[in-house]
Amino acid sequence: MKTFLKILLTALAVVVLATILPGITVTGYVTAIIVAVVISLLNMFVRPLLIFFTLPATIVTLGLFLFVINAVIILLADRLVDGFAVSGFFTALLFSxxxxxxxxxxxxxxxxxxxxxNN
Known part of the structure; x- marks a missing residue:
């Protein structure tokens, strides 16, 4: 239940950011939920591999390269989900x-x- 609620909250954040930021488009609420699931799965499986392979760059930049990895995850979600579009790298960086x-x-x-x- 907690995971489902986190996905819904992430979808809400995606919808809000798509209305605020120019260059981000989401066609509907179902698409936002799919984007939230895809981003969660990419963060779970692809992000650790990217961090491992770019560890020297991350160390040299004192962790700032992780922002680039987050933008790459957003761009991958853009490629995987129809109805979700990101106009460029810097838009993906700001969005992430x-x-x-x-x-x-x-x-x-x-x-x-x-x-x-509980209290």
Whole structure:
């Protein structure tokens, strides 16, 4: 249930960012849910491989290369999902940074609600 809720919150963040940022288009809510699932799967399987193979660049840039990896994940999701379009690399970079911020804020609200229910 928690994973399903996180995917829905990520889809909500994708829809909000698509309306705010120029260069990002999402055709509908179902597409946003599919984008959230694809991004989650890419983060689970592809991102660790990219981090491993680009470890020297990540170390030299003191971790800033991870932003590039996040943008590549967004561009891969663009290629895999019909109805989701990203206009370029820098748009994907900004989208990935803002998506991370939105997700952390939404997930922290989810954790606070859980704490208040248990106490």
């Amino acid at each position: 940074v803002l998506l991370s911020i939105f997700r952390s804020a939404l997930f922290s609200l989810l954790k606070e609600n859980k704490k208040s229910i």
